[in-house]
Amino acid sequence: xxxxxxxxxxxxxxxxxxxxxxxxxxxxxxxxxxxxxxxxxxxxxxxxxxxxxxxxxxxxxxxxxxxxxxxxxxxxxxxxxxxxxxxxxxxxxxxxxxxxxxxxxxxxxxxxxxxxxxxxxxxxxxxxxxxxxxxxxxxxxxxxxxxxxxxxxxxxxxxxxxxxxxxxxxxxxxxxxxxxxxxxxxxxxxxxxxxxxxxxxxxxxxxxxxxxxxxxxxxxxxxxxxxxxxxxxxxxxxxxxxxxxxxxxxxxxxxxxxxxxxxxxxxxxxxxxxxxxxxxxxxxxxxxxxxxxxxxxxxxxxxxxxxxxxxxxxxxxxxxxxxxxxxxxxxxxxxxxxxxxxxxxxxxxxxxxxxxxxxxxxxxxxxxxxxxxxxxxxxxxxxxxxxxxxxxxxxxxxxxxxxxxxxxxxxxxxxxxxxxxxxxxxxxxxxxxxxxxxxxxxxxxxxxxxxxxxxxxxxxxxxxxxxxxxxxxxxxxxxxxxxxxxxxxxxxxxxxxxxxxxxxxxxxxxxxxxxxxxxxxxxxxxxxxxxxxxxxxxxxxxxxxxxxxxxxxxxxxxxxxxxxxxxxxxxxxxxxxxxxxxxxxxxxxxxxxxxxxxxxxxxxxxxxxxxxxxxxxxxxxxxxxxxxxxxxxxxxxxxxxxxxxxxxxxxxxxxxxxxxxxxxxxxxxxxxxxxxxxxxxxxxxxxxxxxxxxxxxxxx
Amino acid sequence: xxxxxxxxxxxxxxxxxxxxxxxxxxxxxxxxxxxxxxxxxxxxxxxxxxxxxxxxxxxxxxxxxxxxxxxxxxxxx
Ligand SMILES: Nc1nc2c(ncn2[C@@H]2O[C@H](COP(=O)(O)OP(=O)(O)OP(=O)(O)O)[C@@H](O)[C@H]2O)c(=O)[nH]1
Ligand SMILES: [Mg+2]
Numbered sequence: 001x002x003x004x005x006x007x008x009x010x011x012x013x014x015x016x017x018x019x020x021x022x023x024x025x026x027x028x029x030x031x032x033x034x035x036x037x038x039x040x041x042x043x044x045x046x047x048x049x050x051x052x053x054x055x056x057x058x059x060x061x062x063x064x065x066x067x068x069x070x071x072x073x074x075x076x077x078x079x080x081x082x083x084x085x086x087x088x089x090x091x092x093x094x095x096x097x098x099x100x101x102x103x104x105x106x107x108x109x110x111x112x113x114x115x116x117x118x119x120x121x122x123x124x125x126x127x128x129x130x131x132x133x134x135x136x137x138x139x140x141x142x143x144x145x146x147x148x149x150x151x152x153x154x155x156x157x158x159x160x161x162x163x164x165x166x167x168x169x170x171x172x173x174x175x176x177x178x179x180x181x182x183x184x185x186x187x188x189x190x191x192x193x194x195x196x197x198x199x200x201x202x203x204x205x206x207x208x209x210x211x212x213x214x215x216x217x218x219x220x221x222x223x224x225x226x227x228x229x230x231x232x233x234x235x236x237x238x239x240x241x242x243x244x245x246x247x248x249x250x251x252x253x254x255x256x257x258x259x260x261x262x263x264x265x266x267x268x269x270x271x272x273x274x275x276x277x278x279x280x281x282x283x284x285x286x287x288x289x290x291x292x293x294x295x296x297x298x299x300x301x302x303x304x305x306x307x308x309x310x311x312x313x314x315x316x317x318x319x320x321x322x323x324x325x326x327x328x329x330x331x332x333x334x335x336x337x338x339x340x341x342x343x344x345x346x347x348x349x350x351x352x353x354x355x356x357x358x359x360x361x362x363x364x365x366x367x368x369x370x371x372x373x374x375x376x377x378x379x380x381x382x383x384x385x386x387x388x389x390x391x392x393x394x395x396x397x398x399x400x401x402x403x404x405x406x407x408x409x410x411x412x413x414x415x416x417x418x419x420x421x422x423x424x425x426x427x428x429x430x431x432x433x434x435x436x437x438x439x440x441x442x443x444x445x446x447x448x449x450x451x452x453x454x455x456x457x458x459x460x461x462x463x464x465x466x467x468x469x470x471x472x473x474x475x476x477x478x479x480x481x482x483x484x485x486x487x488x489x490x491x492x493x494x495x496x497x498x499x500x501x502x503x504x505x506x507x508x509x510x511x512x513x514x515x516x517x518x519x520x521x522x523x524x525x526x527x528x529x530x531x532x533x534x535x536x537x538x539x540x541x542x543x544x545x546x547x548x549x550x551x552x553x554x555x556x557x558x559x560x561x562x563x564x565x566x567x568x569x570x571x572x573x574x575x576x577x578x579x580x581x582x583x584x585x586x587x588x589x590x591x592x593x594x595x596x597x598x599x600x601x602x603x604x605x606x607x608x609x610x611x612x613x614x615x616x617x618x619x620x621x622x623x624x625x626x627x628x629x630x631x632x633x634x635x636x637x638x639x640x641x642x643x644x645x646x647x648x649x650x651x652x653x654x655x656x657x658x659x660x661x662x663x664x665x666x667x668x669x670x671x672x673x674x675x676x677x678x679x680x681x682x683x684x685x686x687x688x689x690x691x692x693x694x695x696x697x698x699x700x
Numbered sequence: 701x702x703x704x705x706x707x708x709x710x711x712x713x714x715x716x717x718x719x720x721x722x723x724x725x726x727x728x729x730x731x732x733x734x735x736x737x738x739x740x741x742x743x744x745x746x747x748x749x750x751x752x753x754x755x756x757x758x759x760x761x762x763x764x765x766x767x768x769x770x771x772x773x774x775x776x777x
Contacts, residue, residue, distance in 0.1 A: 012730075063730035067723050097732030097756045212722075250726065251735075258734040279759075280742065289746040381761040385749040394750065394761065418723075488724045488766055492731060493752065493759040 004052045005164050010078060010105065011089035012098050013037075013060025014494050016117040019147035020089060021057050024157065028510060029057055032371035033497045036060065036398065036416035039070040041077055048157050051164075056083070059415075064104045065213060065250070069423075070415040075215070078108070085160045089115045092122045092129060092144075093495070095269055099261035100254070102138075106173045107207045109200040111163040112140045115156055120146040121495075127271030134268050139171025148500070172203075175256050178243055182236045183207055189232055193225045209233055210240075212250045279374075279495040286375065292382045303366040304463060305456035308443065311359030315443075318358075319629050322351025345531025345616055346524050352615030352630050353608045354519050356440035357512065363436055364511050365504065367405045372499035376401070377491055384489055390471040391478030393417075393489045396426045400470070403433030404463065407659040410435075411666055419487035424672060425477050427663060431655045431680050432470030434463050437607035441650050444611055448634040449643045466651045473683070523612050526605065530598075530616050533576035542569060571617070590649070590688050591642030600649055606656045641695045645688040652684035702774070704739065704753060705767040712740045713772035715755075720769035728770070732756035739772065 009017045013035035022029055027044045030037055038059045046053040058074040066075040078086075088105050090098035095116070102114065114134070122129060131142040141159045145152035174180060186206035187199075196202040208216040210233070220226055237249050244252045286295060326347035333339040370376050376398060384394030395417055403410035410430050417423040434442070439459075446458045546566040553559050571577055572594075580594030587597040595617040603610035611630075618633040638646070654660060654677065664673055707713055715737045718725050733739065733755050742759060743752040751767045753760050 063726060065723065065726045065730075067727055094732065094756060094758050097730070097758055100730060100732070100734075248722075250722070251729075254726075254729045255735055258729070258732075258737075283743065283752075287743055287752065289743070292745075377761065381750055381752060382745070384761070384763065385745050385747055388749070388763075393763075488720075489750070489761065489763040490724060490727050490731070490766055491761045493761055495759075 002047075002050045002052050004054060005085060005160060006083040007053060007055045007085050007087055007160055008077060008081070008083045009055055009057050009087050009089060010074060011060060011115075012062055012091070012101055014492065015060065015089045015091040015098065016147045017060065017089045018057055020115065020117060020145065020153055020156070021055055023147045023150050023153045024055075028506065031503065032376070033374040033494050033499075034371065034376040034398065035492050035494075036068075036070065036413070037371075039073075039412050039415045041073055046157070048161070051161055053157065053160065055087075056081075061101075063101055064208070065211065066215070068416050068418045073415075078105075079215070084111065085163050086110050086112045087115055087156060087160065088112055089117050092116050092118045092127075092269075095129075096258075096261045096265035099264055100257045103173055103257040103260060104211075106138065106140070108204050109168070109172060111168055113156060113159045113163065114138065114140055114142045115145055116142060117145050117147055119144045120149050120151070122269075122271065125271055125274065127269060130268045130270075134264065137264055137267070138173075139169055173260070175253070178240065179210070179252065179256065182210060182240065186210065186229065186232055186236065189225055189229050190220070192228075193220075193223050195223070207253070210236060210249050211253050212237075212248065277495065282496055283378070287378050287381060292378075293386075296379055296382055300464065301457075301460050303363065304460040305454075306366070307359050307362045307439070308446075308456040308459055310362050311356070311443070314358045315355050316629075318355040319351065322347055322354070323629070326351070340535070341528060341531055346527045348615040348630075349527030349530070349612035350519050350524055353440055353523055353612045354516070356443055356611070357515055359439055359443050360436050360515065361508055361512065363439060364405060365508060367401070368504055368507050369499060370401065372497070372503065374494050374496040377493040380491060381493065387471070390475040391482075392426060392471070392474055393422065393487060395489060395491055396422065399426055399430060400433055400467065403430045403435060405436050407431060407433070407435045407655045408662045411659065411662045414666070417487065421482040421484065422487050424667065425474050425482060427667065428477060428672075428676060429470035429474045431659070432466045432473065432652060434466045434651055435607065435655065435659075437656065438650055440608065440611045441603075442647065444614075444631060444634060445643050445647055448631045448638075449640055462647060462651065469652070518606075518608065522606060523608055526602065526609050527612055527616055530576065530602070530613050533579070534571055534574045534617065536574060539570065539573050542566070542573070576617075586685075590645040590685075590692050591639060592646070593637070596638065596642065596646060600646070600653075603650070604654060604657065606658070607650070610650065640700050641692050644695060645692040648688040648691055649684045652687065653681045701771050703768050704741065704751065704762075704770045704772055705748070705764055707741045707772070709741050709743060712738060712775055714775065715739055715770060716773050717771040718769060719771060720766060724766060724769075728760075728766070731760050732758050733760065733770065738775075739770075 009021060011017050014033065018029040018031050018038055021027055021044050022031065025044050025046050029042060038057055040059065042057045044055045044057065046055065056077065058077055059070040061071040061074040064075060066072045086105065088102055090102060105112065116129060116131065119129065129144060131144050135142045141163065143152055143155045143159055145156065147153060183203060183206045186209060187202040190196040190202040190205055196205060205216055220229055240249050240252055241247065246252050286292060326343040330339060330343040380394040380397040383397045387393055387396060398416065399410045399413040402413050407430055410433065411427055414423050414426050417426060442459055442462050446455045450458045543566065546562060550559050550562045553562065576598060577594065580598045583601060584594045584597050587600065595614070598617065599610045599613040602613045615630055618630060618637065663676055667673060715733060715735055717735065718728055720728060737755050739753055739755040741751065742754050744750065749764050751762050751764065753762060
């Protein structure tokens with residue numbers, strides 16, 4: 001018989017909670033060197049001896065007075081859910097401030113293990129930690145770990161199991177006599193209610209109430225004891241505040257906890273203060289008042305140069321592998337539907353998208369470095385003043401820049417914004433941050449139409465231009481719809497940390513696998529659908545007419561032309577051709593033919609589908625020139641103005657279904673959902689049309 | 701009384717009182733910026749709009765409004 005232990009992993013942000021779980025299991029939780037990496041709770045199962053251990057990784061939380069939506073997730077879990085053991089992770093580098101939160105957790109009086117992580121960094125500075133004294137002073141087991149070096153983590157499990165099998169110890173945190181008196185008094189009142197019979201629970205609630213915790217206050221609001229508790233509380237607030245000469249009882253408790261924590265650190269941690277750490281030396285450059293921003297822009301520019309240049313080497317190779325394979329298979333496999341679906345539908349489509357994998361990986365590597373090194377919060381610091389001009393704040397930088405990777409996690413990351421207005425504005429403009437899946441379309445179009453200019457620069461302009469447009473829209477939304485100042489900006493800046501190559505490699509590998517899986521399933525199926533829709537119905541009289549003509553012709557070139565003409569006519573008369581011509585009037589003012597129109601609409605399902613659809617449609621319309629890559633075909637079939645209009649549409653219009661779904665789950669109000677679904681498409685069309693017309697006037 | 705936004709870069713001081721309203725105040729407290737804590741200004745942006753403060757071995761980025769709400773006194777006052 002195995003027994004289950006439920007464990008909650010809790011601690012301030014960026015202390016290494018997710019890293020510890022990764023070190024303990026084969027989980028691949030997302031890790032990054034800034035606050036607010038984990039924004040939803042995640043469950044991980046472990047098996048040790050006879051125990052099934054169910055660990056819940058919670059978003060980092062600074063204090064039980066929850067502040068942001070993702071912190072609320074953690075708080076709700078801690079207060080409402082059922083778990084056997086709490087593991088409180090703290091960062092050895094910032095022990096005393098972390099312990100302030102530990103005090104709040106200890107108020108709950110549950111089975112708790114204190115994990116002091118990042119001891120490697122303390123040791124490197126020549127410091128030592130006396131965990132035995134902390135154990136004695138707090139009365140709970142303490143484990144020293146380094147998730148980075150995989151040290152000490154198994155001991156956490158040992159302690160969890162030990163605690164699980166023992167009775168809860170009697171130790172408590174004792175506050176100042178005057179405070180304790182009030183806690184007891186209030187707890188006594190609470191215990192009159194059948195919900196709060198337990199000694200520990202009533203004490204915890206009493207402390208929370210004296211700490212002015214609004215959630216807990218709401219909790220007792222509808223109970224019969226409310227009036228009595230409320231009156232007692234009001235008196236306590238007044239008395240305590242005058243006795244301690246503080247503005248609020250919250251401050252009294254905070255000062256108490258801070259004093260205990262500070263003394264704990266002084267007694268147990270032996271470390272010299274550094275003169276100037278490496279982080280500060282780096283910061284002298286990277287957040288320099290004058291050069292900081294230009295350096296940041298340079299990094300972004302360099303990233304897009306690399307994305308194009310490095311990505312381009314393997315691109316032609318991958319492209320030709322797919323072209324060779326499909327022409328080989330076309331001859332090798334028996335003629336028939338299967339042959340055609342595979343070699344005209346699926347392979348060109350999947351090839352058209354897979355060839356951009358290297359570009360995407362370079363982009364993701366850059367974003368990953370931004371997350372792992374600690375530069376993310378510096379960039380937020382640098383951008384704060386600029387973002388403020390557009391009615392946003394520095395913290396919004398994190399979701400915005402994550403949007404360059406993928407819009408789905410970026411919507412989730414917006415949870416770290418406290419103010420609901422800030423959050424909705426950020427989410428509404430997140431689509432303007434071009435995601436990694438749009439990269440292939442840009443690379444394709446830039447390669448086709450800007451080969452002579454510096455293509456990396458073009459990519460940079462597209463991405464930065466999109467971001468800029470998003471900020472302008474944010475400003476408009478802020479002025480028109482959401483008056484009021486953005487939320488205050490307070491953000492922790494962790495020390496720089498050298499990213500581990502293993503973690504970077506792992507992340508790229510996960511991205512590659514996900515991408516290939518998507519190409520092999522979703523994209524392939526979409527391609528099949530596109531192929532069938534564009535191959536049927538076959539107009540037999542048309543085929544017969546042309547075949548008769550072709551037979552009569554002797555000239556090889558003329559024969560070829562007739563064949564192409566037939567293919568084009570068949571495609572035009574297919575279901576997809578009908579659909580394309582049906583929607584084309586919408587896109588005709590932008591110079592799109594029906595194929596581009598279909599590709600744009602299909603792109604609403606996923607942005608990869610734009611390129612894969614173009615791959616299929618252009619492969620079919622010119623069956624005799626399969627040897628030519630998609631880039632060349634685009635150049636032949638699309639005019640310059642339309643290409644620019646297409647880039648603008650892609651930059652702005654609705655993101656993929658997955659992203660829209662995420663927005664819908666994160667934003668419950670229907671008015672916002674409807675607005676979000678419509679406005680980007682209108683803006684996209686209008687802007688594309690404006691630019692198309694302007695270019696036409698300029699004589700392009 | 702002086703506030704953090706009156707300090708120069710590299711200047712140190714002791715926190716006296718936090719004037720910010722909740723919940724910003726609570727957030728500052730839980731980041732270790734409490735009464736009696738030593739703070740040091742590490743950097744600020746050119747327009748002095750955003751500040752980089754070190755306290756209790758934690759670096760915190762704040763806006764001018766928040767920096768202005770933290771009353772401090774010099775180390776030897
Ligand atoms: N040197 C060192 N770095 C560590 C250690 N554990 C984690 N880190 C790094 O610390 C940073 C934060 O790690 P995470 O696991 O994302 O922290 P978290 O507590 O889950 O953070 P949130 O989800 O934001 O609350 C990452 O850059 C890790 O690589 C450690 O033991 N030593
Ligand atoms: Mg995490």
